[in-house]
Amino acid sequence: MSDRPTPPPLPVTRIDVRAGAGRYHIEIAPGVSERLPDVLDAAGAPRRRFIVSTTIVWRLHGERFRGVSHDDPILIPDGERHKNLGTVGRIYDSLIRAAADRASTIVAVGGGVTGDIAGFAAATYLRGVPIVQVPTTLLAQVDSAVGGKVGVNHPMGKNLIGAFHAPAAVAIDPSLLATLPRREFRAGLYEVVKYGVIASRDLFGRVAGDLRALFARDPGSLVPIIADSCRIKAAIVEQDEREAGPRRALNFGHTAGHALEAVTKYRRFRHGEAIAYGMLVAAELGVRRGLFAPADRDALAALITKMGPLPAIGDLSAAQVLEAVGRDKKVVGGRLHYVLPTAIGATTIVTDVTPDELTDALVETGLRA
Ligand SMILES: NC(=O)c1ccc[n+]([C@@H]2O[C@H](COP(=O)([O-])OP(=O)(O)OC[C@H]3O[C@@H](n4cnc5c(N)ncnc54)[C@H](O)[C@@H]3O)[C@@H](O)[C@H]2O)c1
Numbered sequence: 001m002s003d004r005p006t007p008p009p010l011p012v013t014r015i016d017v018r019a020g021a022g023r024y025h026i027e028i029a030p031g032v033s034e035r036l037p038d039v040l041d042a043a044g045a046p047r048r049r050f051i052v053s054t055t056i057v058w059r060l061h062g063e064r065f066r067g068v069s070h071d072d073p074i075l076i077p078d079g080e081r082h083k084n085l086g087t088v089g090r091i092y093d094s095l096i097r098a099a100a101d102r103a104s105t106i107v108a109v110g111g112g113v114t115g116d117i118a119g120f121a122a123a124t125y126l127r128g129v130p131i132v133q134v135p136t137t138l139l140a141q142v143d144s145a146v147g148g149k150v151g152v153n154h155p156m157g158k159n160l161i162g163a164f165h166a167p168a169a170v171a172i173d174p175s176l177l178a179t180l181p182r183r184e185f186r187a188g189l190y191e192v193v194k195y196g197v198i199a200s201r202d203l204f205g206r207v208a209g210d211l212r213a214l215f216a217r218d219p220g221s222l223v224p225i226i227a228d229s230c231r232i233k234a235a236i237v238e239q240d241e242r243e244a245g246p247r248r249a250l251n252f253g254h255t256a257g258h259a260l261e262a263v264t265k266y267r268r269f270r271h272g273e274a275i276a277y278g279m280l281v282a283a284e285l286g287v288r289r290g291l292f293a294p295a296d297r298d299a300l301a302a303l304i305t306k307m308g309p310l311p312a313i314g315d316l317s318a319a320q321v322l323e324a325v326g327r328d329k330k331v332v333g334g335r336l337h338y339v340l341p342t343a344i345g346a347t348t349i350v351t352d353v354t355p356d357e358l359t360d361a362l363v364e365t366g367l368r369a
């Protein structure tokens with residue numbers, strides 16, 4: 001027996017979110033995945049519960065979810081390339097075979113891909129049954145599980161088919177992240193940095209100051225940064241569920257980021273890695289317009305460098321990326337809407353970024369002219 005004192009249990013962090021149709025809670029606590037039945041009951045989730053997960057996640061963590069359902073989990077293949085209507089169809093098949101009725105709840109246990117697919121199945125099965133999100137990647141815990149956007153890809157483009165379907169509850173267990181590959185973890189952490197830049201200098205500072213403990217997956221460091229990220233996203237989404245105004249700040253780093261993903265056919269970067277470059281591009285644009293202090297840009301660049309290696313971009317040309325930006329949905333009426341930082345913790349949206357300006361910022365960030 002060890003005579004080391006047992007650390008006190010970490011407090012449960014609860015965040016209330018107002019969604020169009022009602023309210024839900026996000027519960028963040030190490031170990032919450034093991035008391036999911038209580039969380040589901042407290043949320044009033046209908047009693048027949050169907051877990052949707054992937055073979056990989058289920059092999060790693062399925063044991064924890066034993067008490068949730070008498071039915072076998074619906075296991076879908078892993079990976080973004082299966083985020084399509086075919087996989088949704090397989091979920092419908094399983095639900096229909098099991099005679100799932102309206103008094104059923106779907107519980108998504110997995111990363112953002114699983115949450116988006118299972119959420120879309122839940123939004124549409126019998127015109128909608130409740131979904132509970134149990135995100136297992138950092139990206140899903142800080143981003144995709146919150147906000148109610150669900151959907152799948154079409155061969156012609158990402159996330160072209162979807163719905164808004166707010167969860168009945170979100171249960172976030174940072175201890176699930178212990179098995180997450182370091183690169184996936186980092187990919188999620190870039191989105192946390194994004195929240196810091198758009199809304200909280202304090203969060204930004206905590207990530208920068210706590211990198212070692214975060215990468216060690218220390219729950220004491222993870223809980224507050226996950227909670228802050230969820231609070232920031234929830235607050236923005238509450239004001240603007242359908243992305244008319246404030247929600248656009250969440251797109252910080254995503255204009256050049258999405259373009260980088262597209263020109264590399266979604267193969268080179270994890271989403272967050274492309275966003276890391278996108279944030280650097282936006283920061284550079286901000287500095288060039290005198291909106292953002294060079295010292296803040298340098299702090300962002302230093303943090304991104306300290307977080308670890310990013311895939312190379314030196315072989316990509318600014319012209320290629322510019323063309324991909326032009327095809328993006330952020331071009332409204334021929335004008336490119338761009339989220340620029342004005343400080344660490346604040347942004348503005350400009351609508352007149354010129355191709356020359358963007359080219360310069362891309363080249364400064366490391367692309368070929
Ligand atoms: N709905 C939204 O608002 C929203 C927001 C952001 C992103 N998204 C979507 O999220 C998706 C990306 O999510 P993601 O990055 O979580 O990808 P993902 O779901 O593919 O998960 C990444 C990898 O991590 C593995 N994994 C998951 N949990 C694990 C664990 N605990 N331990 C070990 N391995 C684990 C998965 O098997 C997978 O290989 C994209 O499809 C994106 O469009 C949606």
Ligand SMILES: [Zn+2]
Pocket residue numbers: 191254271275
């Ligand atoms: Zn993103």
